[in-house]
Amino acid sequence: MGGRFSITIMANDSAEAGKYLDLAITEIKRVEALISSWDKKSQTSEINRNAGLKPVKVDRELFKLIERSISLSKLTDGAFDISFASAGKLWRFDGSMKKLPTEAEIRKSVVTVDYRNIVLDKTASTVFLKTKGMKIGFGAVGKGYVADRVRSMLISEGVGAGIIDASGDLRVWGTRPDGEEWKIAITDPADKRKTLAVLPISSGAVVTSGNYEKFAKIDGKRYAHIIDPRTGWPARGLVSVTVFAPSAEIADALATSIFVMGTEAGLNRIDQMPSTECLIIDESGAVFTSKNIKINQP
Numbered sequence: 244m245g246g247r248f249s250i251t252i253m254a255n256d257s258a259e260a261g262k263y264l265d266l267a268i269t270e271i272k273r274v275e276a277l278i279s280s281w282d283k284k285s286q287t288s289e290i291n292r293n294a295g296l297k298p299v300k301v302d303r304e305l306f307k308l309i310e311r312s313i314s315l316s317k318l319t320d321g322a323f324d325i326s327f328a329s330a331g332k333l334w335r336f337d338g339s340m341k342k343l344p345t346e347a348e349i350r351k352s353v354v355t356v357d358y359r360n361i362v363l364d365k366t367a368s369t370v371f372l373k374t375k376g377m378k379i380g381f382g383a384v385g386k387g388y389v390a391d392r393v394r395s396m397l398i399s400e401g402v403g404a405g406i407i408d409a410s411g412d413l414r415v416w417g418t419r420p421d422g423e424e425w426k427i428a429i430t431d432p433a434d435k436r437k438t439l440a441v442l443p444i445s446s447g448a449v450v451t452s453g454n455y456e457k458f459a460k461i462d463g464k465r466y467a468h469i470i471d472p473r474t475g476w477p478a479r480g481l482v483s484v485t486v487f488a489p490s491a492e493i494a495d496a497l498a499t500s501i502f503v504m505g506t507e508a509g510l511n512r513i514d515q516m517p518s519t520e521c522l523i524i525d526e527s528g529a530v531f532t533s534k535n536i537k538i539n540q541p
């Protein structure tokens with residue numbers, strides 16, 4: 244999945260724990276083989292290869308993930324869009340990019356990006372990308388989705404508590420050995436040794452999208468690896484977005500979307516959603532939180 248996973252579980256002894264960890268690794272690989280757009284053998288790659296040509300029959304699981312991704316596009320007014328994948332190619336976020344593409348190149352890069360052109364046929368369980376050159380990718384929800392799947396699988400195996408950390412996308416359940424709720428520490432971006440806040444997470448997910456790792460710096464400006472599908476421009480202005488939600492998939496998608504939507508629209512949308520909260524840090528270091536997060540209390 245292009246990142247480190249870390250799995251913490253409660254078990255009676257290390258042999259039992261080892262068995263659960265093996266199951267978790269198998270589950271991660273299984274999901275990756277289905278949703279990866281790098282793996283040429285995946286069903287996702289098959290959908291992409293057939294863009295503009297024909298519908299592709301897929302597993303129910305992938306069908307439903309795509310269906311939910313489209314709902315998230317509607318919820319975020321298109322800020323989140325799994326068909327962004329054809330646009331990403333114009334940018335490199337590994338520090339090697341020195342000059343901006345032209346406005347025409349940027350505009351051209353998003354002509355095939357539009358979640359409304361992902362055609363689903365529920366009865367036939369097929370997915371069709373209407374436009375040639377169109378591509379889907381789960382870079383912004385995949386890790387969250389995997390974390391959710393691993394958690395469900397472990398719960399069905401009888402694991403009472405744990406944390407799945409899919410490169411910073413956390414899904415937790417149960418309580419700590421001492422009976423306390425799991426807590427998450429938010430790092431102060433101004434001083435990485437300091438903690439800005441410690442917040443409880445009972446049985447949900449917390450995901451942070453940050454632009455301190457993958458970004459392009461051109462003429463002194465930072466461009467995040469998250470792209471506004473409507474313009475083709477990388478999102479700007481925010482440094483880190485943390486979302487608390489009932490599932491890691493939703494938290495992952497929303498964290499990415501808020502980067503694109505910006506502080507005001509992002510907070511507004513989050514405040515309308517039940518059991519969903521967020522914490523935003525912008526380029527100037529200012530911290531914004533949704534209605535029910537209070538970080539300044541002792």
Ligand code: ADP
Nearest residue numbers: 322323324325327382383452468469470472499
């Ligand atoms: P991270 O991997 O840093 O946690 P995100 O979860 O925010 O980051 O996902 C970023 C990835 O999502 C990008 O690398 C890209 O693959 C994909 N992506 C970028 N912009 C969008 C977008 N607007 N909608 C959906 N996916 C996107």
Ligand code: MG
Nearest residue numbers: 383495496499
């Ligand atoms: Mg994300």
